[in-house]
Amino acid sequence: MAAADNFQRLHQRHAGRHHGCQLAAEHRDVLALDRLLALAERRGLLADPDRIDALLPQTQCGLCKTSGCRPYAEQMAQGEAINHCVPGGVPTIQALARLLQVPAPEQVDPDYGITPSHRLVAFIREDECIGCTKCIQACPVDAIVGAAKLMHTIIEAECTGCNLCVAPCPVDCIDLVPGADIPLTWHTPQNESAHALQQAKDRADKARERFLARNSRLALAAEALAKRKAEKAKPALTDAERSALMIAAAMARSQLKKVEKQLSALQARGETSEVLLAQLPELRAAAQAAQDALEKAALA
Ligand code: SF4
Ligand code: SF4
Ligand code: SF4
Numbered sequence: 028m029a030a031a032d033n034f035q036r037l038h039q040r041h042a043g044r045h046h047g048c049q050l051a052a053e054h055r056d057v058l059a060l061d062r063l064l065a066l067a068e069r070r071g072l073l074a075d076p077d078r079i080d081a082l083l084p085q086t087q088c089g090l091c092k093t094s095g096c097r098p099y100a101e102q103m104a105q106g107e108a109i110n111h112c113v114p115g116g117v118p119t120i121q122a123l124a125r126l127l128q129v130p131a132p133e134q135v136d137p138d139y140g141i142t143p144s145h146r147l148v149a150f151i152r153e154d155e156c157i158g159c160t161k162c163i164q165a166c167p168v169d170a171i172v173g174a175a176k177l178m179h180t181i182i183e184a185e186c187t188g189c190n191l192c193v194a195p196c197p198v199d200c201i202d203l204v205p206g207a208d209i210p211l212t213w214h215t216p217q218n219e220s221a222h223a224l225q226q227a228k229d230r231a232d233k234a235r236e237r238f239l240a241r242n243s244r245l246a247l248a249a250e251a252l253a254k255r256k257a258e259k260a261k262p263a264l265t266d267a268e269r270s271a272l273m274i275a276a277a278m279a280r281s282q283l284k285k286v287e288k289q290l291s292a293l294q295a296r297g298e299t300s301e302v303l304l305a306q307l308p309e310l311r312a313a314a315q316a317a318q319d320a321l322e323k324a325a326l327a
Contacts, residue, residue: 118214148206
């Protein structure tokens with residue numbers, strides 16, 4: 028609502044009892060309220076979690092004490108401090124402050140960690156690896172290849188250096204080592220070429236994609252597992268239900284046989300019946316379905 032409209036309404040309301048001072052004070056209140064509403068609306072737009080997430084490095088390391096970049100973005104949209112992202116460092120804080128139009132803290136909150144000076148990637152000492160797959164389960168961006176009892180290796184181009192695979196390794200054969208010379212973030216650190224900054228941005232976008240794809244895959248697997256468990260937990264059939272299934276299967280078989288016999292008898296006489304022939308596919312399907320149901324019940 029425009030301030031002028033509000034003022035006009037107030038003015039009309041007060042027409043006839045014209046107290047100039049009171050009206051002026053109310054006008055000021057309305058203007059202040061309008062400004063606050065406009066600011067709140069603007070903040071709401073700026074504090075869009077998608078836009079905030081787009082500024083984060085997508086390491087998915089959880090050092091901000093969340094389960095990944097997106098949850099931290101959502102927290103910031105609700106007013107959480109903007110200096111908890113350790114890999115993002117000061118350039119990310121500044122980018123967040125510009126977006127959210129809030130003052131930029133000078134450094135990452137030390138309670139969360141210290142920003143590394145160089146991009147790190149994991150390295151597996153492959154001759155020591157026992158192929159337990161624990162690192163694969165821990166990697167948020169699917170940057171490790173391997174299979175049970177086989178040697179594992181890191182896809183360096185996909186590794187975000189999040190460190191999450193190191194602790195689960197039972198034989199301690201994963202190290203974090205300096206990776207290819209790509210800046211940690213693309214938020215205009217000094218002395219970086221446009222190409223290097225673009226590489227950092229592309230890497231983050233790709234990490235986000237891989238993280239989301241992995242989460243979807245895990246969610247589907249969890250759903251399938253829950254379904255299987257629910258199926259197993261189903262109560263066994265009662266004797267009456269089993270015998271009903273047996274009777275249904277026997278009846279379906281017998282109807283099918285009856286029609287088949289009639290057709291054979293006709294065939295022996297060099298005749299046929301279109302009506303009986305038309306019934307055959309349906310009777311066969313019914314007999315098969317009844318048999319399947321019976322076998323499934325026997326397995327349960
Ligand atoms: S990269 Fe930053 S925002 Fe993302 S999980 Fe790590 S600390 Fe949190
Ligand atoms: S390989 Fe290790 S350090 Fe690299 S992204 Fe996966 S979990 Fe993180
Ligand atoms: S956790 Fe360690 S031992 Fe297990 S597969 Fe990974 S690197 Fe190999």
